[in-house]
Amino acid sequence: QVQLVESGGGVVQPGRSLRLSCAASGFTFSNYGMHWVRQAPGKGLEWVAVIADDGRDKKHADSVRGRFTISRDNPKNTLYLQMNSLRVEDTAVYYCAKDRAVAAAAYDFDSWGQGTLVTVSS
Amino acid sequence: EIVLTQSPATLSLSPGERAILSCRASQTISNKLAWYQQKPGQAPRLLIYDASNRATGIPARFSGSGSGTDFTLTISSLEPEDFAVYYCQQRSTWPGITFGQGTRLEIK
Numbered sequence: 001q002v003q004l005v006e007s008g009g010g011v012v013q014p015g016r017s018l019r020l021s022c023a024a025s026g027f028t029f030s031n032y033g034m035h036w037v038r039q040a041p042g043k044g045l046e047w048v049a050v051i052a053d054d055g056r057d058k059k060h061a062d063s064v065r066g067r068f069t070i071s072r073d074n075p076k077n078t079l080y081l082q083m084n085s086l087r088v089e090d091t092a093v094y095y096c097a098k099d100r101a102v103a104a105a106a107y108d109f110d111s112w113g114q115g116t117l118v119t120v121s122s
Numbered sequence: 123e124i125v126l127t128q129s130p131a132t133l134s135l136s137p138g139e140r141a142i143l144s145c146r147a148s149q150t151i152s153n154k155l156a157w158y159q160q161k162p163g164q165a166p167r168l169l170i171y172d173a174s175n176r177a178t179g180i181p182a183r184f185s186g187s188g189s190g191t192d193f194t195l196t197i198s199s200l201e202p203e204d205f206a207v208y209y210c211q212q213r214s215t216w217p218g219i220t221f222g223q224g225t226r227l228e229i230k
Contacts, residue, residue: 045158045166045209047219061218062123095165100177107213108156110177112165 002026002111004096009116012086022079022096022113030054030074033105036081038092039115048094049081053103064090086120093117124148126210126222134230141197143225145210150190154214157186157195160224161206169208170195197227205229 008020022034036048049060049070058070069082079096094116097109125148135141145155153173158166168177170186173193183198197204210222 044224045160045211045221047211047221050219059218100168100171106171107219108168108171108211109158109166110168110171112167114165 002098004098004111004113006094006096006113006116009094009118011119011121013122014086014088014120016086017082017084018086018118020081020083020094020096020116020118022081024077024079024096024098027098027111029072029077031102033099033101033107034070034072034079035097035099035107035109036070036079037095037097037109037112038090039095040089040092043092046092050099050105050107051079052105083118086118088120091118091120123218124151124212124215124220126212126220128208128210128222128225130225131223132226132228134228135200136230137200137202139200141195141200141204141227143195143197143208143227145188145193145195145222147191147193147212147214151212151214153189154212155186155188155193156211156213157184158209158211159204159206160209166209200227202229 003025005023035050051070067085071080096113098111100106100110129144155173157170160166174186
């Protein structure tokens with residue numbers, strides 16, 4: 001079955017960088033768009049970024065554009081989120097999520113990882 | 123940006139009762155709406171996509187309806203495991219995918 005396992009979270013000071021990873025298994029990773037979605041403590045869900053199945057097309061939310069970059073390594077079945085210039089308001093659980101549709105992205109999410117917590121604090 | 127407004131914020135019901143959750147979009151989104159369930163300490167789970175299609179493995183007591191700006195998630199007869207937070211999500215237009223603020227379904 002589909003498995004998504006995030007890693008790389010932790011405590012980081014404002015202005016610093018962090019890279020999250022998401023290891024995927026149980027499906028043909030290179031056939032699906034992938035997303036990052038975050039959830040601040042006690043709050044709702046916020047979509048962060050999407051990357052197409054071949055990695056060529058990427059989109060980022062306004063709140064992170066210019067600071068975060070989504071990428072993927074299809075031979076390694078791994079999704080990444082490079083987070084630079086981190087802010088206190090980026091504190092959240094970060095989930096990687098698989099797009100529901102093959103090839104043409106549906107932009108909804110049928111499988112999720114367990115999440116990794118990023119805490120930005122001085 | 124399209125804003126999704128969910129109501130009520132909290133819904134208190136008993137097992138066996140019918141639950142009706144609402145999601146209203148600030149502009150028309152056709153049928154490009156999904157519903158998710160999230161339990162404490164867990165990742166969200168996709169229930170409904172394209173407004174009315176049940177995701178794989180989702181019980182038939184969950185149903186979705188609506189188009190344009192007004193959408194509904196109905197749980198026909200609540201089971202104990204259905205008490206959770208429910209989010210709607212739109213994928214209609216860029217600049218972005220947005221979620222509603224959530225409805226907490228609690229045991230009365």
